[in-house]
Amino acid sequence: MSLSVDIRKKLGKFQLQVQFEAGDERLALLGASGCGKSLTLRCVAGIIRPDAGKIVLDGVTLFDSAAGVDLPPQRRRVGYLFQQYALFPNMTVRQNIAAAVRDRAAQEETVSTLLRRFRLEELAVLKPGQLSGGQQQRTALARILASQPQVLLLDEPFSALDSYLKSQLELELMETLDQFPGTVLWVSHDRGEVFRSCQRVCVIDGGQSQPVQDLSQLFHAPGTEAAARLSGCKNFAAALPRGEEVYLPAWDLTLHCGRPVPPDAVRAGVRARFVRPAGGPGENVFPCAVVRVVEDVFSTIVILRPEGAAPDAPPLRMELDKMAWRALPDRERLTVQISPRDILLFRN
Amino acid sequence: MDWYPLFNSLRIAAISTAAVFFLGIAAAQWIARLPRGVKGVLDVILTLPLVLPPTVVGWLLLMLLGPKRPLGAWVQEAFGVRLVMTWQSAIFATVVVAFPLMYRTARGAFESFDQNLADAGRTLGRSNAWVFWRVQMPCCKQGVLAGTVLAFARALGEYGATSMLAGYTPGRTATISTTVYQLWRTGDDPGALRWVLVNLAISAVFLLAISLLEHRRERR
Numbered sequence: 001m002s003l004s005v006d007i008r009k010k011l012g013k014f015q016l017q018v019q020f021e022a023g024d025e026r027l028a029l030l031g032a033s034g035c036g037k038s039l040t041l042r043c044v045a046g047i048i049r050p051d052a053g054k055i056v057l058d059g060v061t062l063f064d065s066a067a068g069v070d071l072p073p074q075r076r077r078v079g080y081l082f083q084q085y086a087l088f089p090n091m092t093v094r095q096n097i098a099a100a101v102r103d104r105a106a107q108e109e110t111v112s113t114l115l116r117r118f119r120l121e122e123l124a125v126l127k128p129g130q131l132s133g134g135q136q137q138r139t140a141l142a143r144i145l146a147s148q149p150q151v152l153l154l155d156e157p158f159s160a161l162d163s164y165l166k167s168q169l170e171l172e173l174m175e176t177l178d179q180f181p182g183t184v185l186w187v188s189h190d191r192g193e194v195f196r197s198c199q200r201v202c203v204i205d206g207g208q209s210q211p212v213q214d215l216s217q218l219f220h221a222p223g224t225e226a227a228a229r230l231s232g233c234k235n236f237a238a239a240l241p242r243g244e245e246v247y248l249p250a251w252d253l254t255l256h257c258g259r260p261v262p263p264d265a266v267r268a269g270v271r272a273r274f275v276r277p278a279g280g281p282g283e284n285v286f287p288c289a290v291v292r293v294v295e296d297v298f299s300t301i302v303i304l305r306p307e308g309a310a311p312d313a314p315p316l317r318m319e320l321d322k323m324a325w326r327a328l329p330d331r332e333r334l335t336v337q338i339s340p341r342d343i344l345l346f347r348n
Numbered sequence: 349m350d351w352y353p354l355f356n357s358l359r360i361a362a363i364s365t366a367a368v369f370f371l372g373i374a375a376a377q378w379i380a381r382l383p384r385g386v387k388g389v390l391d392v393i394l395t396l397p398l399v400l401p402p403t404v405v406g407w408l409l410l411m412l413l414g415p416k417r418p419l420g421a422w423v424q425e426a427f428g429v430r431l432v433m434t435w436q437s438a439i440f441a442t443v444v445v446a447f448p449l450m451y452r453t454a455r456g457a458f459e460s461f462d463q464n465l466a467d468a469g470r471t472l473g474r475s476n477a478w479v480f481w482r483v484q485m486p487c488c489k490q491g492v493l494a495g496t497v498l499a500f501a502r503a504l505g506e507y508g509a510t511s512m513l514a515g516y517t518p519g520r521t522a523t524i525s526t527t528v529y530q531l532w533r534t535g536d537d538p539g540a541l542r543w544v545l546v547n548l549a550i551s552a553v554f555l556l557a558i559s560l561l562e563h564r565r566e567r568r
Contacts, residue, residue: 047467073470086468090486099482100472147472 003151003183007043007053007063016040016050018209020202026177026184027212028194030230031204037187038083040204041153044185045080046073057183058150079149083156085140087128093139094124100146114142133161134169141176152177152184158193170196191232203227225346228269233344234317235275239268246345251316252308255284258340267346272301272319274342277328278335285337291315293331300325304334352519353527354546356435360510360523361503364442368499371443372450373492377480380458398448402508405444409513413440432513435521441509446499453498457491458484494561501554505547 002023009016016036020027029037042048044055046062049070055063057078062071087096097114101107115121118138128136137157144152157173158166174197177184188194194201194215201218203210205226213223222228225236239246241261246268247254255268278285288304295301302325304316318336328334379390397405413420413431420431431437461484469479485492507525514521516530524547531540 042467045467045471047471073467074473074475076471078471080468080471082464082468084464086462086464088465088469088483088487090483099469099474102473143472 001058001150001182002056003044003058003185004054004056005040005044007040007050007055009039009043009048009050011039014207016043016207018043018202018204018207020209020212022183022185022200022212024182025200026186026198028198028201029185029187029204030191030194030201030218031189032230033189035204036207037189037204038155040209041080041155041185041187044076044151045078045153046071046076047080077148077150079144079147079152081137081140081144081152081154081157083159085128085136087136087139087143089128092125092127093120093131096128096139097143097146100143102147110146114146118142134165134172137161137169138172141173145176145180150182152180152182154184154186156187156189158190173197189230191230203230205230222344223346225267225269228344228346232271233269234272235314236267236269237314239265239345241265246343250310250313251306252310253286253306255338255343256340257343257345261345262347264347265345266348269344269346270338270342272317275304275316275318275336275338276320277324278337282337284340285335287333287335288316290332290334293325295322298322302334304336349542350519353522353524353543356521357504357523357525360435360438360442361500364439364446364503365496365500367439367443368446368450368503369496372447372495372499373454375447375451376454376458380455394451395448397444398452402441402445402506402510403512406441406509406512409440409444409509413437413513433515433517433521435514438506438510438514438521438523441513442503442506445506445509446503449502450495450499453495454488454492457488457495460491461488490561490564494558497554497557497561501551501558504550504554 002021004021006019014036016039018036018040029040031037039048043050050063050065052065054061061067061069062076063069088099091099094111094115098107098111101110115124118141120138120142123131123135128139131139158169161169186198198215200212200214202212203224203226205224210224210227218227218231222231237248237250239248241263242254244258244260245254245256246261246265248268287307289307290302291305292303293300294303299319300322302318304318306316375394379387382390410432411417415421415424415430415432423429423431465483465487466479469483470476505525507529510523511526516522516526524543528540528543531543
């Protein structure tokens with residue numbers, strides 16, 4: 001089973017160009033809001049018609065602009081979990097699920113089975129407005145599975161919930177997804193959610209998709225600045241390659257990268273966690289002034305200014321455990337170190 | 349007291365409301381999905397009868413349906429049916445005048461309908477017709493009902509275009525509104541008062557119905 005998507009769509013000034021393939025896996029579409037990830041899902045579901053391209057699901061062409069194929073949503077067999085779940089407000093939980101059963105003869109049985117499986121039996125006569133966020137999500141999932149989809153499209157499945165509920169529902173959703181044999185596309189802007197839930201990721205930035213990559217790759221070698229940002233990297237600066245080193249004009253720093261720097265690298269990045277207090281003199285060690293200290297829940301975020309930084313240079317963000325921060329002798333001026341392998345390099 | 353005008357008014361209003369119900373909903377559903385520019389133009393055309401004087405509507409209809417006009421003459425020729433000066437003629441007038449009320453109220457309700465619900469229904473394999481009648485209409489129930497009540501009230505109170513198309517023939521085309529005018533013109537003020545009171549009672553009931561509907565909508 002596989003899903004292959006290669007589509008283009010122009011909406012006003014916005015240009016969507018997305019290409020990826022997914023097997024029986026959970027593939028995340030990761031991007032900032034407004035990048036076109038939900039639009040991509042809508043194109044796959046047949047709710048919005050792309051301008052050009054091709055969508056193939058398990059050998060069945062759902063859309064092909066060249067061949068003039070455009071199956072209606074009813075015949076695409078996709079299960080679409082909407083952001084606010086889109087439960088029919090005029091129907092009960094049972095009626096909502098029953099509405100999705102295609103095989104009328106088995107309707108009663110299918111609905112009962114799903115009600116039991118999603119622990120909705122006692123809520124079956126309630127309307128969606130009477131349910132909690134978690135119950136609504138369970139109903140929406142039961143309804144989707146009742147339609148026997150071949151692919152699941154999840155559009156920010158937790159955006160409607162607060163964070164306490166979220167972590168609990170994430171586990172529940174994972175259980176459901178583990179039993180689903182086909183492809184799952186999971187749209188998200190939250191790297192944590194993607195890391196916990198998916199196997200591979202396709203980064204979408206400004207309507208353009210980037211090659212699908214493994215999650216470990218997204219973290220250690222994101223490839224593009226947009227991907228690095230989405231994976232949580234906070235520090236970026238313009239870079240000039242110099243053999244195995246890069247020169248960062250904004251901070252007036254030359255950093256050793258431990259590998260030949262590609263001559264076309266123009267930006268460098270480093271995660272806040274990988275800026276560490278230096279133990280002593282060494283490679284990539286440089287002094288900074290502490291501009292500001294922000295206490296987070298379990299860590300301390302220190303906003304630094306490398307000595308020799310240009311007046312308009314971006315600050316350097318360091319994140320470390322609270323204990324480690326308190327143990328430092330001088331918290332006004334800090335000597336920090338960046339390990340060569342932690343320096344990310346980006347071509348334009 | 350001859351109750352024919354009441355019966356005739358109710359019958360005309362009921363038939364034209366039934367027609368306007370489907371016409372207005374069809375137009376609203378169709379136009380709500382059109383691109384902005386076309387929508388604006390069609391919206392103006394379909395709303396026009398709401399702001400035009402009923403006599404202008406009546407005159408325009410006479411130009412179309414009169415016995416010597418193309419459409420009126422053709423129908424008379426082909427079916428032997430006269431389109432004006434019968435009690436049914438008033439239906440043309442009331443349909444045109446009441447249509448914008450139904451259309452605009454329904455369109456407002458449809459535009460605030462969450463399109464995701466329709467898309468959800470379609471991805472779940474349900475037909476567009478099923479989604480419309482089983483999800484969209486129930487969700488827009490309040491708005492559609494309010495539009496229907498408004499259209500009925502407007503059709504019941506129609507005078508200008510009705511008098512031009514159906515005239516006033518006691519026992520044949522007389523409605524409440526044309527009867528009040530006729531009685532006042534002939535100096536029968538007590539007779540006119542009786543019909544005025546009947547009309548006041550009906551109008552009060554309808555306004556009550558509308559405010560109850562709106563109250564229910566606010567509560568949701």
